Amino acid sequence: MGETYAGAGVSIDAGEDAVDRIKPLVRSTVRPEVLGGIGGFGGLFAFDAAAYDEPVLVSTTDGVGTKALLATATGRYDTIGLDLVAMCVDDLVCQGAEPLFFLDYISIGKVDPDVVEQLVAGVAEGCRQAGCALVGGEMAEHAGVMEPGEFDLVGFAVGAVERSRMLTGEAVTPGDVLIALPSPGLRSNGYTLARRLMFDVAGRSLDDPAWEGPDAPTVADELLLPSVIYAPAIRALLEAVPVHSVAHITGGGLPGNLNRVIGDAADAVVDGASWEPPRIFDELQRIGDVDVDEMRRVFNLGVGMVAAVPADSVARAVEVLGEHGHHAFVIGEVVPGSGRVRFDG
Secondary structure: OOOOOOOOOOOHHHHHHHHHHHHHHHHOOOOOOEEOOOOOOOOEEOOOHHHOOOEEEEEEEEEOOOHHHHHHHHOOOOOHHHHHHHHHHHHHHHHOOEEEEEEEEEEEOOOOHHHHHHHHHHHHHHHHHHOOEEEEEEEEEOEOOEOOOOEEEEEEEEEEEEHHHOOOOOOOOOOOEEEEEEOOOOOOOOHHHHHHHHHHHOOOOOOOEOOOOOOOOEHHHHHOOOOOOOHHHHHHHHHHOOOOEEEEOOOOHHHHHHOOOOOOOEEEEEOOOOOOOOHHHHHHHHHHOOOHHHHHHHOOOOEEEEEEEOHHHHHHHHHHHHHOOOOOEEEEEEEEOOOOEEEOO
């Protein structure tokens, strides 16, 4: 028998097995607009343009970064897909868009149907939480480029918004109040530094406690904590109060994300003493003696999203977000300025 694709490192049979396993996961995310199922050359979504006067499509793409290395190291692949969806759909909602559908891309050194099934199970769970349909994706076995066990995960989301209701930041005015939605952990950002601090500097293993104390989680449990998906709560907030802008706090932290949605004639003043960051951030800062400004630029410090609303809408905004499971709190205000984020405290 001559040379085969399997002999070169790519198993067509394993790929087909993986696809068969993920079909029911994809079906679990179907919306009424989805046509057909997985297996075609493209996902079909019958967009209802009549539901809008002037519809605008919004698209995003993102990955999970080096958090994927922790999933590989622990053999826990079932939540990293949820992180992926969060990174994409929570960007969409910052422009006021409703997430409609999602596609994923898995590149992997050697297809293991069990691993692929877990990865897509996380993606499907994220799509269900966000209310969007998983309409397709791609799985590529990269033998010779990636080692067996290595993978990367990328996602693409598409949403829609009425043109007149797009969030651009232009409506932000001095006097607006900044309301934060808490994040219990790192989400998917800053993991290169977090891994260096935990493993290289502190010398801890995945099974070690993340910090001292009887109730401390393991390093693995803390660093693999799934991302919160905020899109449904923000969509509800948009229907309840005037929202002038929304920022998703990812890479760059508060300074690198709030500045994107306040315009050039205003500053965001953040009260750094208005909330208590989750313990993991104190521990990382302590391990590496990391400067506070560096912490603020790398990590979200416990804030996943920020909405700017008029002062007379704060109470109602906090109430609505609470009804959707988020203990929102005020972290600052908008003042005249030049597009900067400043910390007070």
